[in-house]
Amino acid sequence: MLKVGLTGGIGAGKSEVSRLLASYGAVVIDSDRIAREVVEPGTPGLAAVVAEFGKSVLAADGSLDRPKLGGIVFADPERLKALNAIVHPLVRDRSAQLEAAAADDAIVVHDVPLLTENGLAPLFDLVVVVDAAPQTQLDRLVRLRGMAEDEARSRMAAQASRDQRLATADFVIDNDGPLADLEPRVREIWEALRERARDLSRPN
The missing domain is CATH 3.40.50.300 (P-loop containing nucleotide triphosphate hydrolases)
Structure with a gap:
């Protein structure tokens, strides 16, 4: 591989x-797509984001309001660091699972x-x-x-x-x-x- x-x-x-x-x-493993999947409604990832940033980052349907969250984190490096600390380990674990499932060659x-x-x-x-x-x-x-x-x-x-x-x-x-x-x-x-x-x- x-x-x-x-x-x-x-x-x-x-x-x-x-x-x-x-x-x-x-075999493409898309970190952006995985980053969206790990914070879908009902996931531990979304619960962790809400615990960190508050319910104001949720849309009316309970999904993550990405523009709202983006406006917070891209204006403040410390808030971006806090978000990355939640999402990156989840993305890393899922990426490793997908890589392990790929053929040896x-x-x-x-x-x-x-x-x-x-x-x-x-x-x-x-x-x-x-x-x-x-x-x-x-x-x-x-x-x-x-x-x-x-x-x-x-x-x-x-x-x-x-x-x-x-x-x-x-x-x-x-x-x-x-x-x-x-x-x-x-x-x-x-x-x-x-x-x-x-x-x-x-x-x-």
């Missing part, structure tokens, strides 16, 4: 890279937005960073996701810097251009990952 960490700043296009890798045959891609911030690079055989210029990230967040510019800048500032992310990379996928340019780059990385996986499987 080849364990790959995939990361990138918000708006860099990591989700599209993840989707492409899955289409080629990678699988290429397992852990899609982890905060890989750099949390010092997780040593957990993986290789790290792939999806890279885009900060101005490109900001443009995508405002134009494509409809974020207010202040909110987008706040989200970006809460993450590692571009240089910090690139320092963890074994492979870099440049996604500063149009989507049509991305697929060939991801395919090239996939072939490199397959070659590395073959190397791992060869007897010494």
Whole structure:
């Protein structure tokens, strides 16, 4: 099994890279999706979040009001740290379960937005960073996701810097251009990952 960490700043296009890798045959374990699952209604995770932040972070239907919680934690590093202390262990445990269920010869891609911030690079055989210029990230967040510019800048500032992310990379996928340019780059990385996986499987 080849364990790959995939990361990138918000708006860099990591989700599209993840989707492409899955289409080629990678087993993708999406930390963001798991982070949503572990705080669904009725879970111990949601109960812990409410105990920490109060019932005001719940929507009328009892689910987590993500914009409300985001407004609290992204404006206050200490509150963000408190949220991460609840969610990250739950995500880590679920990710480990999914990885254990993968085939021995699988290429397992852990899609982890905060890989750099949390010092997780040593957990993986290789790290792939999806890279885009900060101005490109900001443009995508405002134009494509409809974020207010202040909110987008706040989200970006809460993450590692571009240089910090690139320092963890074994492979870099440049996604500063149009989507049509991305697929060939991801395919090239996939072939490199397959070659590395073959190397791992060869007897010494």
